[in-house]
Amino acid sequence: MSWLVTGGAGYIGAHVVRALASAGIDPVVIDDLSSGHAGFVPEGVPFVQGTILDRELLVETLRTHAVTGVIHVAGFKYAGVSVTRPLHTYEQNVDATRVVLQAMADAGVHNIVFSSSAAVYGTPDVDLVTEDLPKRPASPYGESKLIGEWLLRDQAIATADSEHPLRHTSLRYFNVVGSADPAVYDTSPHNLFPIVFEKLLAGDVPQINGEDYATPDGTNVRDYVHVGDIAAAHVVAAQRLAAGEHVEAAYNLGSQNGLSVREIMDAMARVTGIPFTPKSGPRRAGDPDRIVATGDLAARDLEWQNRYTVDEMVRTGWEARRAAL
Structure with missing residues (x-):
């Protein structure tokens, strides 16, 4: 059994690839390397360099490797930047997902795990977000991920009476951090952990973006979940789909315990041993x-667990980044 991981040379995708291999599932990677790194793909894993907007390339890849299903991780994942680049965001997240689904139909592949986002909820006015909460995305990124979920839903409805209906699930998560392999680390210029790491390595002072949010310490509060836990949930979802077992249309991969940016900064100083007082931006x-x-x-169906403390999240991410120096 093999599964295609779109974006498998990226930070999250590369962890999914390793988790699949550890579970005895053969991974195949397609990535255009716009933000991924060929060196993140383990030796021996088939790697196709190209865009998932290329339907013919996708169909060829799916057929050549007798793919059972797709774990669709590739996308433009930056909510803040999506506000100024909405068309690019829709191309990479909506157009590309449509092409992936069309290629799957052409190649006779019927299982897909979609990397969605908690951004589909926008700014909820509840303490804990559940899957049935109304979807009110606050950015083009969140909107694009919600549309991606709709595309999966509609294709499943359209193929429901066919011999091989589309089976799918979407995994919604927000801030993915840490590392489960010292060879893979987050290289995003927009995510909090790598931004802070790069500042500290350069001898600079990290910055908090906004201290007037409606939160206890004024900095925004997020779910921070470890990439190793995220990757494991993708694998269990793929296994359930391939086995014909029940899955929900969407799952939150949440921590249930938010952390503020200031709390993250405190952990950064504590774990790295580099004392600093963050600047305000x-x-x-x-x-x-x-x-x-x-x-x-997700805990019920996907063996979802939060296995890491905030200090362990920082430590594993910091060690992986330093290993690349």
Whole structure:
């Protein structure tokens, strides 16, 4: 059994690839390397360099490797930047998902795990987000992920009476951090952990973007979940789909315990041993005050667990980044 991981040379995708291999599932990677790194793909894993907007390339890849299903991780994942680049965001997240689904139909592949986002909820006014909460995305990124879920839903409805209906699930998560392999680390210029790491390595002072949010310490509160836990949930979802077992249309991979940016900064200083007082900067467009999700359904069906403390999240991410120096 083999599964295609779109974006498998990226930070999250590369962890999914390793988790699949550890579970005895043969991974195949397609990535255009716009943000991924060929060196993140383990030796021996088939790697196709190309865009998932290329339907013919996708169909060829699916058929050549006798793919059982797709774990669709590739996408443009930056909520703040999506406000200024909405068309690019829709191309990479909506157009590309449509092409992936068309290629799957052409190649006779009927299982897909979609990397969605807690950004589909926007700025909820509840303490804990559950899957049935109304979807009110606050950025083009969140909107694009919600549309991706709709595409999966509609294709499943359209193929429901066919010999091989589309089976799918979407995994919604927000801030993925840490590392489960010292060879893979987050290289995003927009995510909090790598931003802080790069500042500290350069001898600079990290910055908090906005200290006037409606939260206890004024900095925004998020779910921070470890990439190793995220990857493991993708694998269990793929296994359930391939086995014909029941899955929900969507799962939150939430921590149930939000952390503020200031709390993260405190952990950064504590774990790295580099004391600093963060600078204060302006808010980023599209950032809600708080979003913290439950993981109850995922715990029930996908063996979802939060196995790492905040200090362990920082430590594993920091060690992986330093290993690349």
